[in-house]
Amino acid sequence: MPLGKRINLSVKEAASQRDKDILTHTSPDSVKVGNNDGNTVFTLFQSAEPQCSFNDIILNSDTYDAIQDVLTLYEKRELIFDKWGLKNTHKNQNRAGINLYGPSGTGKSVTAHAIAAQVGRKILTVDYSQIESKYVGETSKNLATLFEYAKESKSIIFFDEADALLSRRVNNMSNSTDVSVNQTRSVLLMLINEFDDLILFASNFITNYDPAFMRRILAHIKFELPDEISRFKLWRMYIPETMPTNVDIRALAAKYNGVSGADISNAVLNASLRAARLEQATVRHTYFEEAIEMIIHSKDDNDELGTFASRRTVSEDYVKTQFKGELTKR
C-alpha cells in the first residue's frame, strides 16, 4: 500500500534554489517553489487524500482504543470544552497532537492516513529530517509556509519519521549547524503551540525526546507487534480469498510471533512469487512458512548488527560529552 507523497528535493535543486529569490505558489493542492520567471522548480508540500481507512488496518485492541479516545477529544471538542466548560478548567489542553510510536512495520504510517480518513480530512505528509538537512537556511520559512498551507487546505499535518525532530535539542552549541537546528526547532515549537488543530507524528523511539515537544503532544500511542489474534487477522487479510492454497492461517498465527504487519504482508507476496516461479497450482502452506522464517532470520541478523540508529548532526563538543571525554583521535 503506497503512502502519501513525501517532500523530495534533490540537494542540487535545493542549493541552486537558495541562490535565487524563492517564490512559493500556493494552490489548493500544493505549495510549489518557483523561480522569478514563474517556472515551477519543485513541489514543496502536497496534501493528498488518505490512502486507507481503519477497515484496512489490523491493530491490537489497546492501541485502537487509545487512538479512538484521543480522536473523541478532537471530534467532540465543542461538547467537552465549550458546553461542559473544560475550556476554563483545562486551558491549552484541547490541542490534539498525537505521536504514534513503536517498532518498524507495525502500521504507524498507515494509521496516520486512517485517522485523517476518519476525521474526513486530507493529509500532508512531511519528512522533517529532509527539510532540516537540505534546507538549513530556509527551514524556518518553509515551516511557516507549511502551517499556513495546512490551514488553508484544511489538511492534517503528519510528521512521519519524526525521531530527529522530537529528540532533544543540542545543548552544547559550537557550530552554525547546531545553532540553526535549534533555531528551527524553536520555530516549530512556536508554530505547533499556536496551531489549533490535530497534528500527527510517527516515530520509532520514545527515548531522548525533547520535553518541550513532549508537553505539546497530548497522546503518545504505543504500537506493539501484533498479538496472536491480530496476526491471524493480518494473515487472513493479506491472503486473497481467490488464491488457490492449502494454507493453515491459524497455525501460522500461532507459530510465528515477533513479526509485524509489514512482515506478514511481505511473506504472502514472497510465498506467491515462489509458487508462481515453480509453476505450482497452489501456494502451499510450506511456502508461507519458509517466507516468514526467512524474514524472521533476516530481522535477527539485523538486530545482531545493532542497526537501530538515527542520524543527526551534532557538534564535536556534544559528542565529547556523550563519551565523557574518552574520545581519542585515531
Ligand SMILES: Nc1ncnc2c1ncn2[C@@H]1O[C@H](COP(=O)(O)OP(=O)(O)OP(=O)(O)O)[C@@H](O)[C@H]1O
Ligand atoms: N497493523 C497493520 N495492519 C495492516 N497492515 C499493516 C499493519 N502494519 C503494517 N502493515 C503493512 O505494512 C506496510 C508498512 O506499514 P507502515 O509503513 O505503516 O509501518 P510503520 O509502523 O510506519 O513502519 P516504520 O516505522 O518503518 O515507518 C503497510 O503499508 C501495510 O501494508
Ligand SMILES: [Mg+2]
Ligand atoms: Mg512509517
